[in-house]
Structures are given as structure tokens and as C-alpha cells.
Amino acid sequence: MIDARGQSCPIPVVMVQDAVKKGNHxxxxxxxxxxxxxxxxxTRYAAAVGYAVSVDEADGEYTLTLKK
Amino acid sequence: MSKRINPWVLAAxxxxxIAAVLLTALGNPANMGFCIACFIRDIAGAAQLHxxxxxxxxxxxxxxxxxxxxxxxxxxxxxxxxxxSSPATxxxxxxxxxxxALVFLGCPxxxxxxxxxxxxxxxxxxxxxxxxxxxxxxxxxxxFTLKRAYEATKAEGLILPGLLTALFVIFLxxxxxFAFSESGPGSKHAGVFVSLLAALVVGALAQKSRLCMVxxxxxxxxxxxxxxxxxxxxxxxxxxxxxxxxxxxxxxSTLSQPISHSSELxxxxxxxxxxxxxxxxxxxPLRQLILAGEGNGDSAVTVLGMLVGAAFAHNxxxxxxxxxxxxxxxxxxxxxxTGKAAVLIGFAVLLAISLFNSxxxxxxxx
Numbered sequence: 001m002i003d004a005r006g007q008s009c010p011i012p013v014v015m016v017q018d019a020v021k022k023g024n025h026x027x028x029x030x031x032x033x034x035x036x037x038x039x040x041x042x043t044r045y046a047a048a049v050g051y052a053v054s055v056d057e058a059d060g061e062y063t064l065t066l067k068k
Numbered sequence: 069m070s071k072r073i074n075p076w077v078l079a080a081x082x083x084x085x086i087a088a089v090l091l092t093a094l095g096n097p098a099n100m101g102f103c104i105a106c107f108i109r110d111i112a113g114a115a116q117l118h119x120x121x122x123x124x125x126x127x128x129x130x131x132x133x134x135x136x137x138x139x140x141x142x143x144x145x146x147x148x149x150x151x152x153s154s155p156a157t158x159x160x161x162x163x164x165x166x167x168x169a170l171v172f173l174g175c176p177x178x179x180x181x182x183x184x185x186x187x188x189x190x191x192x193x194x195x196x197x198x199x200x201x202x203x204x205x206x207x208x209x210x211x212f213t214l215k216r217a218y219e220a221t222k223a224e225g226l227i228l229p230g231l232l233t234a235l236f237v238i239f240l241x242x243x244x245x246f247a248f249s250e251s252g253p254g255s256k257h258a259g260v261f262v263s264l265l266a267a268l269v270v271g272a273l274a275q276k277s278r279l280c281m282v283x284x285x286x287x288x289x290x291x292x293x294x295x296x297x298x299x300x301x302x303x304x305x306x307x308x309x310x311x312x313x314x315x316x317x318x319x320x321s322t323l324s325q326p327i328s329h330s331s332e333l334x335x336x337x338x339x340x341x342x343x344x345x346x347x348x349x350x351x352x353p354l355r356q357l358i359l360a361g362e363g364n365g366d367s368a369v370t371v372l373g374m375l376v377g378a379a380f381a382h383n384x385x386x387x388x389x390x391x392x393x394x395x396x397x398x399x400x401x402x403x404x405x406t407g408k409a410a411v412l413i414g415f416a417v418l419l420a421i422s423l424f425n426s427x428x429x430x431x432x433x434x
Contacts, residue, residue: 006216008350008366009283013291014208034219037144037278040272044072045291060148060219 005034005061011047012038016066020049028067039064073298076277081299083273085306091129093314094258098326099185101307102129103178105169106327108371109378109387114239114246117375118382122252126239128264130357135283136166137273137361138229144276150366153259154214156420158366161345162373163380164414165353168341170378170387171403171411172196172216173327173333176281176342180300183306186317187325188376189335196336200343201285208290208347211367211427216355218368219398225363228371236264253327275362280355310358323398329391331402332413336390338403341414348421361375386410 002019004012012033019029029051031042039062043053051066088101100106106123113124141147169175172193174182179197182190204212239246249255257263273279277299284297311317322330326352329335346352350372351359356374359367381387386407392399403411 006153006218007213008217009280010287010290010350011208011213017291034150035148040074040278041287041293044293044295047072048291056290062420 002029002031005032007033007038009037010041013041016042016045020028025049025068027068031064031065031066032061034061036062038062041064072323073295074277076273077279077295077299078302080270080273080277080279081302081352082306084177084270084279084299085303085310085373087270088209088303089310089314090309091258091263091266092316094262095256096258096263097253097256098316099187100174100178100180100253100274100327101181102267102354103112103135103181104130104174105166105374105378106178106253106359108166108353108374109170109381111235112375112378113382114248117379120382120387121254122249123254123382124247124249125254126235126246127257128260129267131236132264132267133271133274133354134232135359136273137275137358138226139268140272140275141362146275147225147363149220149222149363149365150217151220151224151369153217153366154425155212155366155369157425158370159373159376160417161349161421162356162370163377164417165345165349166374166377167381167386167410167414168338168345169353170381171338171407172342173329173388173390176339176346177303177352177354179339180265180281180303181282181307182325182328184304185311185326186320186385187328188246188320188322189325189328189330189332192332192335193339196339197282198285200340200345201282202289203340203344204347205289206278207288207422207426212348212422212425214348214425217364220363220365222363224365227365228360228368230295240363243350261384263311271358271361274354274358278355279358281352283351283355285343286347305419308375324391324393327390329388330403331388331400334388334403334408337411341418344418344422345414348418348425381410384410402403
């Protein structure tokens, strides 16, 4: 689980990008963020590199699950 | 990568462009329908944090942009008070971004507006801005982070919107407390309420769309994501068309451009400072106002840093002066020795901040 809560733009996307590259495009990734803008940015990036994204919200925090 | 462009970004870009052209037609300085750096500088002047007579006015646009973001984010449930991501560092970054912008004579938004007005000096600024963004991106890839922010009380999130509202009410009710330019850019302004209204609309749309001048190029370089840069392009085209329609457009040139100098090296270097600093901050000066409006205390501190940076820029004569014509002789403006020193010091400070907050200088916390 990548914890990108509270990070400024575009660091959450950089963290996901790093995980995708280092893990050689893993089948599944989970990211936690706390702002809608991060959800949008990660979803755009994930779609571009071939992941489907599902989002769960609880208490103003979002858990994104990226799947191949 | 993604071809998906958020239509709100295009809408926000078009509205910013139209509002900029209209505000200029209604009295704002030329190619300065909006300029976050210049307007914060003017407010610093109005509050006499500096005493540069030509640049003192309480710009309602700054109030409107922040409050527009507050209203929109409260309505959409996105208002979220948070703070605690290296506030002192952000204050200093805000100050140096301001100094870089005042050396060039405009924030990134005014740079685009100047480009649409045919000012080729702004294209030199754009080159510098891009170089600065590349430097910032280099450090982002090296693990740069100012660490995370945490949830804060709603009161913390309302500090900047509240402060600006209070100052605006004082400006309306007891204007004699403030200083106002009698000539120069500070004396040129559209009506108070039209400025406020235009900025409220732009602030709301900027919040909704996440419009950001630095984010556009940064995302295009880092992720081949062209969402935000589309807003940047739409502002340029809208302003250009607006100027053509209003017969304000006189072709592209570096000379005799309004509130602009053709000292190109310093146009370039000033905007390198702005681009680099803005990437480290996570957004351009406009975006900092919008984030502060939606409850981000770190961005509020950044805006206060910009205010202090503006005061330093004029008290220590760091800011650029425009090209001028005296007795038929064209005089190239630019910056003095202190301004050049400040830009170079700014690079040293940004380098130190970039290095000390990147993972190459930190033990990886696993």
C-alpha cells in the first residue's frame, strides 16, 4: 500500500509511477490519498499505463486499487 | 499518454482569457488582466509593506480568486483544512518565486497573457519557465518532497480567506488607511466590484478545474499528461483573439511592450526561478491562491511568503523596471545589481532546498 496522503501535487503520481516502474508493472497496486485532485491525477496516469482503477472512500480518504 | 482532457480545464482557460481581456479593457494595466505576482505586490504596496509609489492598490482580484475557490470547494465538499508540510520552507519558496516573477514582471499567468498580447519578451520568459520546471522535475524524480500535510481545524483552513475578506471590508469602508498610486500600474484598475466578480468566477473555475500554469508543463514532461497544459494553451489563444477583436493587437515584438523589459537574460533567469520554485511548491502562484482558498494552510503561508517577497523586491530594488522612451530615446529596462544578486541567491536557496528535501540526502524511510 502506497501512502500518499497529504502530499503535494504531483508527488502521489510520482510515487505510483515509481512503484509501477520498480515493480515492473505489477498486476495490482493500492494507493491511499486524501484529496480528490490526487484521485483524478492517479486515475489519469493509471489509465494511460494500462490499469483499471477502483476507488473506495472512507472518512475523506480514498483508497485506489489499480489492476491490470 | 492520456488524451483525456477535462472540459473544465478548457472552460476555465477560456474564462480566464476573456476575463483578462475584459478587465484590461475596463481599466486594468495593459496585458495585466490578471497577474498574481503584480497584484499581491500592489496589495503589499497599498498596505505600505513597501512604498514604491507606482504599485500601490488593493487588488480585489486576489480576494475574489481565493473566495471563489472557497465557495466552490465548500459547495462541492472539497474544502479541507490541512497544513504542516514544511511551512517555513514554503514561505521562503513563495518569497523567491515572487522575486523571480517581479524580475520578469509577471507571474506565469501574466506571462501567458503577455504572450497573447504579442510581447515576445514573455516568450523568453516561457523558455526560462520551462527550464525551471525541468530542474524542478529532476528533483521530483530524485524523491523531492516537503513531506505530508495533516488534517487541521476548519479555522486554520479559513485563515487566508478570512484575512483577505477582513482587509477587503476595511479597504471598502476606510480606504484612507491604504496607500494608492496616483500614476503607474497601481493607478490603473477596473471597478472594484467588476474585478471582484470576475475573480470570483475565475477562482471558482480554477478550483473546479485545478488550472495551474506550472502543472501543465510539469505533467506533460513527467507523465505525457496534457490535461492542464490545455488550459494554458486556451488562455493564450483566447487572449490573443480577444486582443485582435478589440483591436489591441499590434503584432509580435520585444520592444515597447507594456510593463515589460527586453533585458532578456534576466527575463529568462527570473522565470527559471519561478518555474523551479513553483514545481517545488506543487503549483504556480495562481494555484497557491486556489489551494489556500480550499483550506490549505501551507498554501496560505506560501501566499504570505509571496507578500513579504514582494515587499523585499521593492524595498531592496530587486524588481525589474520596464523599457521606456525618454526624449525619443529608447531605454532598455531590466534589473539592477541587487536584483541580479537576489536571483542568484534565489538559485542557491532553491538548490539547497531541493537537495535537502530529496531522497538522495535522506535515509529512505521504509
